[in-house]
Amino acid sequence: IAGITQAPTSQILAAGRRMTLRCTQDMRHNAMYWYRQDLGLGLRLIHYSNTAGTTGKGEVPDGYSVSRANTDDFPLTLASAVPSQTSVYFCASSVQGEGTGELFFGEGSRLTVL
Amino acid sequence: GQNIDQPTEMTATEGAIVQINCTYQTSGFNGLFWYQQHAGEAPTFLSYNVLDGLEEKGRFSSFLSRSKGYSYLLLKELQMKDSASYLCAVRDSNYQLIWGAGTKLIIKP
Numbered sequence: 001i002a003g004i005t006q007a008p009t010s011q012i013l014a015a016g017r018r019m020t021l022r023c024t025q026d027m028r029h030n031a032m033y034w035y036r037q038d039l040g041l042g043l044r045l046i047h048y049s050n051t052a053g054t055t056g057k058g059e060v061p062d063g064y065s066v067s068r069a070n071t072d073d074f075p076l077t078l079a080s081a082v083p084s085q086t087s088v089y090f091c092a093s094s095v096q097g098e099g100t101g102e103l104f105f106g107e108g109s110r111l112t113v114l
Numbered sequence: 115g116q117n118i119d120q121p122t123e124m125t126a127t128e129g130a131i132v133q134i135n136c137t138y139q140t141s142g143f144n145g146l147f148w149y150q151q152h153a154g155e156a157p158t159f160l161s162y163n164v165l166d167g168l169e170e171k172g173r174f175s176s177f178l179s180r181s182k183g184y185s186y187l188l189l190k191e192l193q194m195k196d197s198a199s200y201l202c203a204v205r206d207s208n209y210q211l212i213w214g215a216g217t218k219l220i221i222k223p
Contacts, residue, residue, distance in 0.1 A: 042118065042213030043157075043201070058210075090156060101205070102147065105156035 003027065006091050006106035013081050013113050021076040021109045023091035031096045032074040033058075033103065034066060036087040043090065049074055050096060081113045116140045118214035120202050125220045126192055134187045134200050134217045142207020148176050148187045149201040151216065157201055161187070189219075197221045 004025045013019050025032065030051045035043040045058030049068040063085060065077045074093075078085055088110050092103040117139045126132040138146070145164040149157035163169055163178035163185060175188040187200055199216040206212055 040122075040215055042215045043203075043211075044213075045210070096209075100145065100147075100159075100162040101209075102159040102162060103149075103157075103211070105158070107156050 004091055004093055004104060004106035006089075006109050008109060009107065010110045011112070013078075013111060015082055015113055017081050019078045019081055019111070021078075021089055021091075021111070023074045023076070023106060024072050025074075025091075025093045025104075026072065027093060027104065028071060029093035029095050029104070030071070031094045032068065033092045033094075034064070034074070034076045035090045035092065036060065037090060037108075038087050046076065046089075078111075081111075083113045085111065086113045087111060116206065116212045118202055118204060118212055120200075120214040120217045122215070123218045123220065125222060126189075128192055128194060128221055128223050130192050131188065131190050132192060132219065134189070134202075134219065136185045136187070136202035136214060138183050138185070138202070138204045138212070138214075140204045140206045140212055143180060144205040144207065144209055146176075146178055146185050147203045147205070147211070148185075149203065151199045151201060153198070160200075192221050194221050194223070 007022045033048045034046040047066040049055045052071045091106040120136045148160040151157040161176035168177045173190045178185045199218045201216045202214040203211045
């Protein structure tokens with residue numbers, strides 16, 4: 001089934017550890033995004049990529065890094081996790097420049113930092 | 115600053131009609147989206163409005179007034195499976211999405 005795959009779906013992590021959340025899409029969308037979702041807050045953009053080889057900072061980029069080596073993959077890395085990074089992380093993709101540009105979301109990665 | 119406001123929670127009865135409002139203040143406007151998110155799941159696209167007026171899609175309709183910075187999502191013939199959070203998002207002049215916190219809709223039999 002075409003779509004976006006995230007891994008892991010859930011993870012408990014000790015503070016200070018490094019963690020990479022994986023995201024792969026097979027829809028050939030040019031744009032990809034990482035959001036975090038916390039209770040009572042709207043989705044907040046961490047980083048985005050408009051096309052392979054380029055990335056940009058979103059609203060809350062500190063403590064996170066991304067890379068976009070190819071069209072399909074967009075991993076998110078926490079270099080040294082802190083408890084405030086406990087959240088649900090959603091990867092999304094879209095086709096920019098065509099249609100509505102609606103986002104397609106992965107199933108999410110629930111991360112707990114202790 | 116940029117802001118999206120929508121009610122935190124609403125309750126409605128199965129078979130009834132409910133209207134979820136969204137007001138926004140953003141730097142420019144390039145479209146408004148509604149997404150549905152069931153508990154523990156990913157958001158899924160419901161509707162898109164870029165021009166004023168009503169867009170109808172089955173039991174769901176979405177309305178936009180750009181001059182008032184206002185939209186609503188209308189759900190008719192409510193079903194139990196419509197229990198979910200409904201997210202309003204506006205694309206600003208930089209083509210970035212600004213998200214509301216979501217409205218949790220509870221459907222009672």
